[in-house]
Amino acid sequence: NLVLFDTLLRLGDDSLILGQRLSEWCGHAPSVEVDLSLANMGLDLIGQATHFLGAAGAAEGRGRDGDALAFRRDVLDFRNCWLVEQPNGDFAQTMARQFLFSTWQQMLFDRLTASTDATIAAIAAKAVKEVTYHAELAAEWVVRLGDGTEESRRRMAAGLDWMWRFIPELFEMDEIATEAAERGIGTDVTLFRADYDARIAAVLAEATLEAPKDQRPIVGGRRGHHSEHLGHILAPMQFLQRTYPDATW
Amino acid sequence: NLVLFDTLLRLGDDSLILGQRLSEWCGHAPSVEVDLSLANMGLDLIGQATHFLGAAGAAEGRGRDGDALAFRRDVLDFRNCWLVEQPNGDFAQTMARQFLFSTWQQMLFDRLTASTDATIAAIAAKAVKEVTYHAELAAEWVVRLGDGTEESRRRMAAGLDWMWRFIPELFEMDEIATEAAERGIGTDVTLFRADYDARIAAVLAEATLEAPKDQRPIVGGRRGHHSEHLGHILAPMQFLQRTYPDATW
């Protein structure tokens, strides 16, 4: 069941880490409305992580629950992609990350509603609505900032430039992803790469922005090889569980 | 031996937390020379912390060594003052903190060389030279920035303004400090308050800066009641020891 376990970890960790990143904004957003919408997305993502990681613990069958998985693994055991662990930066950078990720997650969850694993299918079915909204909201901001002022345009372009190199990892099909797709638990993400590219291009066009230059793909997150950011995300996130190992909360 | 233990913790935690703060600058200072001098002060402070906390562990006699004390206590058990846990801010803020703290620490260590506790006396005798240098270096920067450009002056004033309210805590004589002074382990810090104020005033005068307005003292660090910053300092600092409790390094 390693494939199911790992598939669930990848899904759960993506949501968890991005949710954690978004929650860093709390109280610091450009307006109360934006604060609300970032918290709202963060909440959706933490909810998804709770379901996926709970299911991962069950699939593993070694008595770890979602909290144990979220709070008691170190970086090498995290399975999220590099994109979600990237720093918030300014609001444009946060929206660049959200747009590139949620657009992908929406297409992914859409397909996962047909997963042969009933739990994955059920979580995806609920989450796809949330994520569709995230993708739309982020796309609106990409357009608004790209086609807003000179400054917002510059910042939006810089945000996309920072995040762009992490797209290829989203479409990586390693052994586990391939087997998950073959077993129908997961899906072959390369099949919607063209749709994804088209959607990104359409939004960038509307935002009057050019796509950044492609570069050598950066991968490794799905095998536990992350950027330096993840360790700094985990240290505060896991502090209480690490410090008080015998406590429940 | 609670008084000795607590006295040593206060001394060690001040050095440890300020050393930790300074080490955050590493690689990010305004020039290589400044990077070097910040790392140098950080190193001195970590060295002092190692001695004081090691002695604290011995005084406690419950088998905790310096690392156990540094890496396995949570906020309520830390005994440092609020000043040292304040954020680095910009370089002026860092220098304001250093100036106000090192000037005090130098006067303190100078007196502690006469401590009836041989360990404290020995650590202080070695450290007072280091700290004298820190105080001088910081004072030079206060003068240089205060009397530099318009911008540096504004920033230096803002840095002092942020740190000023934490001075009274340095001169607080609670029960433990009083007993430590009576037993000759510690010293009555109020006795050098006037010297301290005079020294600060002289440097500010040279820097052509006015002293910030006094406000209600903020205290509590010596009893474990800290600002919100300390928790964020401890989370990364203690991460490895918390995450791998059975490991040695």
Added chain:
Amino acid sequence: PDKLAAFEARVAADEFIEPKDWMPEAYRRTLTRQISQHAHSEIVGMLPEGNWITRAPSLRRKAILLAKVQDEAGHGLYLYSAAETLGTSREEMIEALHSGKAKYSTIFNYPTLTWADIGAIGWLVDGAAIMNQVPLQRTSYGPYARAMVRVCKEESFHQRQGYEIMMHLAAGTPAQKRMAQDALDRWWWPSLMMFGPTDDNSPNTAQSMRWRIKRDTNDELRQKFVDITVPQADAIGLSVPDPELRWNEDKGGYDFGPVDWEEFYAVVRGEGPVAKERMKARREAWEEGAWVREAAAAYAEKHAARRAA
């Protein structure tokens, strides 16, 4: 004078005053100050709790806390809207906050030091807020009263969640229980200060009560809070940090020790332990977000222009 008499008669009859109705300038001014201060408190109040979202100890607690802080942002929005109906823009109110002219609740100038503080804030701070706010559901100004109805419903939910955290900690490991007691020790007195100065130092109370924008005196509310909260602390085995606290059979309430009013006024002056952090965070969020707000406005304008063309 006719208008004034009519206004006062409506208020006395517990009718709602609506934005388009005539009202005395002092009423408008007092209400604007009160509602905007309340709105600012919701927004600044996100910070001490936001400080623990990234460190919440379980996924469930993280979600609950995130939802709570989100509710507070929502409350801030209703309240700014209610205040705007009185003729002051949200930007003006925010500028007043950032310049230090407008105030927010003193309680948010204390640090959240441990996870137990999140429990203590829910239990004590939201508890005190509810005590203040429940009567305001019947305040004389319509938009404010209606905002309060929604706010109060959510606040009492938050209060229960906070108490539940404390209960859990108090029944937990020794370290957790210590954390809980320490949080109560630190938050108790500041919570009592939330009701404001004693009645003899609160000169505007009479006028505000006559206008039905206050329905009980500060001391009445404080007494009520103590009477409700002390048994809650007892129930989970925590002690209220007041050596003078004892039940007074005659008055059917607790006697309690004196609040440190010097501390209160210092905090009102902006000298609370983390007041500088709070204002810095809010100012930076606002200033660093300026380009986003400008971009959104520019985009909306371009778009409207294009559509019109």
Added chain:
Amino acid sequence: PDKLAAFEARVAADEFIEPKDWMPEAYRRTLTRQISQHAHSEIVGMLPEGNWITRAPSLRRKAILLAKVQDEAGHGLYLYSAAETLGTSREEMIEALHSGKAKYSTIFNYPTLTWADIGAIGWLVDGAAIMNQVPLQRTSYGPYARAMVRVCKEESFHQRQGYEIMMHLAAGTPAQKRMAQDALDRWWWPSLMMFGPTDDNSPNTAQSMRWRIKRDTNDELRQKFVDITVPQADAIGLSVPDPELRWNEDKGGYDFGPVDWEEFYAVVRGEGPVAKERMKARREAWEEGAWVREAAAAYAEKHAARRAA
């Protein structure tokens, strides 16, 4: 041409060229590029290790790491000074770094993911650096050679400390051993890339060797590094991640698999995994520190003026 012949004769005789001596423009240019690139590597190299100072697992390790990074800043300083003797100012060199014109070692574009990476950097990266640098103690340019003497002494100290960390981890808990092996897996190939392209892709090697600013070819140094390092890995029970690695009795050294030169050139182009982080950190430090450098200059000027008056 006389000057040139005299210069070449001195170099061939292993004499030192000093700043005031005549030298060919190409020599000056090549050396400036090489020394400044080396200086930049020291400074950028502070970042991956600096990333772990705040998280070092014991007070002793923290102090050692802080001292090491401090040494690197010191090396950066000597090297900038050595390069300045060739007529380019430190500011110009730093501008060239920030604009992407000047390079630094590709190795620092990889992330330090776990504590074991600090060991791996000391062991492998400093190890490779020493291999490159030891011969430079006898390089033809005097100030560079003298800087190298000091640098090499400290680097070999760092290398031993790094190996000691790895040894400790490899003998530690299973989690620690895994961390150590994983670090070796990730740093091995990038370390081999530190010696630069293969000799047949390194057209300037011959000229540099004639000028004595390079004393061995890239492939010679790489081979030497592999031969020294593989037994070190064996000694602490770690495996070098190269299935083609085997001892070759005939050449008295190891055969090893091909380096991924596509990755190398991508990293040279600035596409390393954390290249953006490194350049952002350096640029921000420089830009955000501008006011400090300006203030120091303004103060010094005022002061000099006052003294003169």
